[in-house]
Amino acid sequence: MLRTAQVSAASGYSVQQVRDLERLGVIPAAARGENGYRSYSSLHVRALAAYRGLAAAIGPVEARRLLVGIWTMTVADAAAEIGSVHVRLATERARLLRAQDALRWIRGDSDVEAGAAASGADDTMTITELARALGVRSSTLRFWEQEGLVVPERVTSLRVRIYDAASIRALRIVAALRGAGYRIPDVRDILASLDDVDAGDATGRVLQRRLDDLATRTVLLLEAGTDLAQVITRLRRA
Numbered sequence: 104m105l106r107t108a109q110v111s112a113a114s115g116y117s118v119q120q121v122r123d124l125e126r127l128g129v130i131p132a133a134a135r136g137e138n139g140y141r142s143y144s145s146l147h148v149r150a151l152a153a154y155r156g157l158a159a160a161i162g163p164v165e166a167r168r169l170l171v172g173i174w175t176m177t178v179a180d181a182a183a184e185i186g187s188v189h190v191r192l193a194t195e196r197a198r199l200l201r202a203q204d205a206l207r208w209i210r211g212d213s214d215v216e217a218g219a220a221a222s223g224a225d226d227t228m229t230i231t232e233l234a235r236a237l238g239v240r241s242s243t244l245r246f247w248e249q250e251g252l253v254v255p256e257r258v259t260s261l262r263v264r265i266y267d268a269a270s271i272r273a274l275r276i277v278a279a280l281r282g283a284g285y286r287i288p289d290v291r292d293i294l295a296s297l298d299d300v301d302a303g304d305a306t307g308r309v310l311q312r313r314l315d316d317l318a319t320r321t322v323l324l325l326e327a328g329t330d331l332a333q334v335i336t337r338l339r340r341a
Contacts, residue, residue, distance in 0.1 A: 104143065105148070110147055114151035125141075128170075129150065131174055146337050149334055149337070153170065153331045157169060160320045160324035169185070169188070176338075198292050201293055205283075205285065227267050229263055229266075230245070233274065251291065252274075252287070252291060256270055
């Protein structure tokens with residue numbers, strides 16, 4: 104059996120942090136001796152190591168949620184919960200790769216660049232003008248609007264849709280992606296990925312940084328897997 108100071112030394116957490124994580128349910132409650140002192144086991148050290156790895160991979164809030172839940176789960180449910188974390192990271196990576204591929208495709212397609220010049224991207228355009236510039240029907244633009252891909256800057260009292268430069272650029276991207284065979288859900292994800300970063304080379308750099316960060320987090324999750332496996336093994340024995 105281990106005292107709090109020993110668990111602190113073995114885990115790298117301070118004595119107070121060990122007590123706080125116990126109070127939060129991240130590690131099981133320690134046994135108490137007749138003198139009231141806490142008594143821990145190697146399982147607590149493993150759980151703290153697992154928490155450290157998880158926190159680095161998916162953030163402390165999500166790591167706490169996962170570990171707090173594990174103690175009341177069956178082994179099968181605990182394994183599934185950890186597996187879902189891997190799935191979420193893989194899904195995020197796939198989404199970023201789609202956005203990166205789409206960005207490369209947009210940059211390299213001469214028709215898109217020609218469409219940019221023809222669209223007069225510095226001016227506002229009506230739906231008829233924009234449909235003509237993009238080579239699509241007005242009904243197609245209305246459909247993309249219904250799907251939440253792009254919303255006009257405003258609609259006049261005569262129900263005329265007016266698109267500003269940002270909307271025109273976004274619709275060029277939508278038209279290019281749809282022309283390349285991307286499905287509506289994929290286009291929506293790509294627009295969301297590109298929406299919060301600068302255009303052009305800056306977008307590519309941000310996407311690559313996110314992919315690099317995701318790779319680091321995935322490795323950290325794999326490293327935490329050994330400790331998590333030991334925790335689940337102990338659950339099975341219990």
